[in-house]
Ligand SMILES: C[S@@+](CC[C@H](N)C(=O)[O-])C[C@H]1O[C@@H](n2cnc3c(N)ncnc32)[C@H](O)[C@@H]1O
Ligand SMILES: Nc1nc2[nH]cc(C(=O)O)c2c(=O)[nH]1
Ligand code: SF4
């Protein structure tokens with residue numbers, strides 16, 4: 307290492323191995339690195355403990371090297387896919403961590419809403435872009451989203467994942483998918499019972515989420531939207547709103 311101090315990364319939690327519960331990598335064993343802080347504040351965010359600055363005393367500034375030690379220990383030094391999530395991990399300096407892990411044979415997948423583009427997106431193995439539908443209360447900046455795609459260039463595998471709560475969200479997902487016909491699209495039924503940030507054991511209305519999942523399946527089949535993949539949050543089915551799984 308040179309004497310230059312590496313930029314610190316704000317970390318909310320590091321956990322695993324568990325399985326990736328969502329989208330294109332569903333079912334794949336993974337270690338999560340969840341960063342703290344987000345430029346959005348979705349009405350139904352299920353990870354407010356990594357978003358709300360009231361919880362920033364639980365976030366720890368760590369160097370890429372310190373994070374790497376945790377990932378290596380949790381994975382028993384056996385290479386796997388590391389999932390970078392948050393908060394918005396795109397607002398953190400994650401390039402050196404990705405570089406370090408790649409040297410050891412690990413892969414990296416990033417989940418972001420597509421509001422902030424970074425040049426290190428091109429170093430990822432998988433980029434999951436999850437633009438936020440109307441029910442979130444957020445407005446999508448499609449120029450910023452396009453900048454994320456441009457940064458990723460041809461390198462990582464890219465997927466679109468849209469959370470759907472209602473008909474307006476579904477229409478948004480259809481329009482987003484139509485705008486990016488080359489991206490595989492994943493639809494995820496919204497969890498209307500996300501945990502309050504200090505109660506990660508709060509009950510989930512699984513029946514309600516499953517009803518929304520069935521409604522979504524009906525929508526895509528009735529519309530003959532045969533490119534869409536409809537998937538639940540598998541970790542929520544297995545462990546409810548529990549944190550660190
Ligand atoms: C917590 S976010 C963190 C990464 C990034 N900020 C983002 O939103 O993509 C990870 C994923 O969880 C999804 N998500 C958050 N709250 C949810 C909820 N209540 N129901 C279903 N999915 C949710 C987000 O849309 C995103 O796809
Ligand atoms: N198992 C598991 N899968 C996930 N997929 C996305 C998650 C997230 O919170 O970003 C998540 C999570 O927290 N746990
Ligand atoms: S963008 Fe992601 S982390 Fe940020 S508030 Fe929305 S769902 Fe939560």
Ligand SMILES: [Mg+2]
Pocket residue numbers: 352353
């Ligand atoms: Mg989550």
